Amino acid sequence: MVIQKVGAALDRIGLESVRSSPLSVFFILFSVVVIFFASRFPSGDGVGPSFFPIAVSVGIIFFAGIDVLTGSETELEISEFDFRPAAAVAAFLVGYVLLMPVLGFLVSTMLFMPVVLYYSNIRSKLLGAALSIGFPIALFYIFARIFLVRLPEGVIPVSRLLPQLPLVVTF
DSSP, X not given: OHHHHHHHHHHHOOHHHHHTOHHXXXXXXXXXXXXXXXXXXXXXXXXXXXXXXXXXXHHHHHHHHHHHHHTOOOSOOGGGSOOHHHHHHHHHHHHHHHHHHHHOHHHHHHHHHHHHHHHTTOOOHXXXXXXXXXXXXXXXXXXXXXXOOOOOOTTTTGGGGSOOOSOOOOO
């Protein structure tokens, strides 16, 4: 039964369904590249630094594959889409990645978050400030203190100013 459904779905996949989902195909290819590079990360005991990029990439491949399989047509034409906000966020993302070794994870993320929030149509200054400060600190505690993943500190190690919370998980 399952094999027949998978076979029928694979029969429906053709060049037309791939052409109708170019963004999904791009996400699949991009995720394969991420998995390739993340699998080269140094691995330690237990969950290593490659776990989250690979897990997210597998999820993207799964959902993008479903989109290609269903071949659903979208109402939005590519000519109607405004690429300027996406291009601006992509440019800031490149700057974020380039500045992270210099500024550190906390500072660079706190500077990058308002840009993402602005282009996500979140205009509340209070909410923007709370998310821009709180989200990077929460991510720092989750990854650096619980999962023991080393995050870039930058020239001025601002993360050392945060209080030590008893969140370290030992195996």
